[in-house]
Amino acid sequence: MLAIQKSKSIFVLCTGGTISMQRTGKGYAPSSGHLAAAMEKIPEFSNPDMPNYTLYEYENPIDSANMTPQHWVQIGEHIQKNYEKYDGFVVLHGTDTMAYTASALSFMLENLNKPVIITGSQLPLYETRNDARENLINAILMAGHSRIPEVCIYFNNKLFRGNRSKKLDANSFAAFASPNFPALGKVGTDVVIRHHLARLTTTENFNLQKISEPNIGSVRIFPGISYDMLSHYLRSPLQALVLEAYGFGNAPQDETFLKIIRRAVKENIVIVNCSQCPTAKVKMSAYAAGSALSEAGVISGGDMTAEAALAKLFYLYSKALPISDIKRLLIEDLRGELTV
Numbered sequence: 294m295l296a297i298q299k300s301k302s303i304f305v306l307c308t309g310g311t312i313s314m315q316r317t318g319k320g321y322a323p324s325s326g327h328l329a330a331a332m333e334k335i336p337e338f339s340n341p342d343m344p345n346y347t348l349y350e351y352e353n354p355i356d357s358a359n360m361t362p363q364h365w366v367q368i369g370e371h372i373q374k375n376y377e378k379y380d381g382f383v384v385l386h387g388t389d390t391m392a393y394t395a396s397a398l399s400f401m402l403e404n405l406n407k408p409v410i411i412t413g414s415q416l417p418l419y420e421t422r423n424d425a426r427e428n429l430i431n432a433i434l435m436a437g438h439s440r441i442p443e444v445c446i447y448f449n450n451k452l453f454r455g456n457r458s459k460k461l462d463a464n465s466f467a468a469f470a471s472p473n474f475p476a477l478g479k480v481g482t483d484v485v486i487r488h489h490l491a492r493l494t495t496t497e498n499f500n501l502q503k504i505s506e507p508n509i510g511s512v513r514i515f516p517g518i519s520y521d522m523l524s525h526y527l528r529s530p531l532q533a534l535v536l537e538a539y540g541f542g543n544a545p546q547d548e549t550f551l552k553i554i555r556r557a558v559k560e561n562i563v564i565v566n567c568s569q570c571p572t573a574k575v576k577m578s579a580y581a582a583g584s585a586l587s588e589a590g591v592i593s594g595g596d597m598t599a600e601a602a603l604a605k606l607f608y609l610y611s612k613a614l615p616i617s618d619i620k621r622l623l624i625e626d627l628r629g630e631l632t633v
Contacts, residue, residue: 301344301437304379306371308364309354310387312414312425321417323354328385331418337430344437347379357387357394357413362504362607365397372402372409373501381408381436385429388413388460388468391446395455396604399444399628401504404497409444410436411455415466424449424466431480441477441491443629452478452486456601456630459571472572473596473632492629507610511603513537513569520549527557533606533619534564535599536586542566542575542593543582551589558590561616565602565623567594574632592623594631601630 307313313328314321329348332338349371355364372382386394395411402409412432414425432447444455448469457474478486508530512523514537527534534557538544544566545551558564566575566586574596577583587593594602605627609619626633 301380302378303344303346303381303383303433303436304372304375305346305348305383305385305433306368307348307350307354307385308357308368308387309351310357310385310391310413311417312385312412312429313350313354314417315419316417323356325350325352325354328418332429335426337426342434343430344380344433346383346433355387357390360387360390360394362397362506365394365401366503368394369398369401369501369503372398373499376407376499379407381439382410383429383432383436384409384411386411386413388415388463392455392458392460392469392598392600393604395444395446395458396598396601396630397504397607399454399456399601399630400604400608401502402444403500403502404495405444405499406442406494408436408439408441409455410439410447410452411444412447415464415468434484435478439478439486441486441488442494443477443492445477450480451476452480454629456604456628457598459598459600461571470571473574473598474629502608502611504607505611505613507607508532509534509603509606509610511535511537511599514539514544518545520547520553523550524553527553527562529560529562531557531562532610534562535594535602535606536564536566536591537569537599538566538575538583538586539569540573541579541583542568542577542586543580544586546582546585551585554586554589554591563606563616563619563623564591565594565597565606566591567597567599567602571598592620595624596632597630605630 418425
């Protein structure tokens with residue numbers, strides 16, 4: 294259950310996304326200032342049971358399809374600037390790249406001791422029928438009272454660890470899931486928070502690790518993939534690659550393919566193997582098609598999502614670590630992103 298603590302203060306950062314959009318002749322589009330006006334008309338946001346909150350809307354809201362690593366930094370800077378003033382944070386964000394942002398922030402916000410809840414919606418708040426109202430109300434309540442010191446995604450009555458989340462449905466209000474890790478909370482007639490699954494607080498000082506935009510890439514294996522294209526892609530200045538392979542982490546055993554992979558590894562391009570299956574854990578020793586990748590020097594991504602693996606690479610390379618440390622940390626669980 295959530296205990297009501299009116300003294301709690303929440304910083305709500307609206308970066309854009311469908312939740313704050315307006316309808317135009319070309320479809321939904323970002324609109325600054327519209328969200329605050331819509332919230333003022335909804336009595337729940339001024340209910341005594343709601344924590345105190347401050348809403349900050351971007352002057353130029355972002356459609357999340359346009360999200361970049363520098364936007365991650367911008368969001369992180371807002372949290373850093375207000376970290377001591379507020380008890381929790383809600384970030385409003387478009388759904389298309391929400392899992393990437395949640396994963397990135399989970400690494401960037403080092404020694405986080407307060408909840409950061411990312412949410413959005415499939416339909417704007419101003420629409421008569423929408424999912425925005427419930428998502429926003431409950432995200433603010435969760436940020437105020439859940440005491441989970443993590444970056445999370447709240448969507449459709451469920452609270453997920455951010456770096457375990459994926460967008461799986463573009464049509465349903467149940468857009469997100471956490472295929473390889475249980476939900477941290479669920480809202481129904483009762484509010485259930487699984488605090489035993491959450492990460493522990495720390496005595497270390499909070500820190501924002503900014504992203505420096507290293508050259509990180511991603512390739513999805515498919516039947517008939519062009520080896521010429523892959524060979525061209527796996528060249529400097531590329532520094533690291535998320536390889537989305539089949540099933541347990543399998544890929545073609547073709548010698549031309551493996552030669553390309555071996556050459557890239559030899560040139561210090563770090564390759565992380567993630568499964569295309571949402572519910573899976575890479576086990577490259579399970580099949581010969583996976584063992585060949587392991588022997589070539591590819592690193593197992595375990596049960597990390599491709600989004601989390603990509604964000605983790607951005608984070609580690611931004612710390613200017615030696616390649617040996619990056620490879621070691623990739624297989625360590627840093628923020629609950631990986632089952633070890």
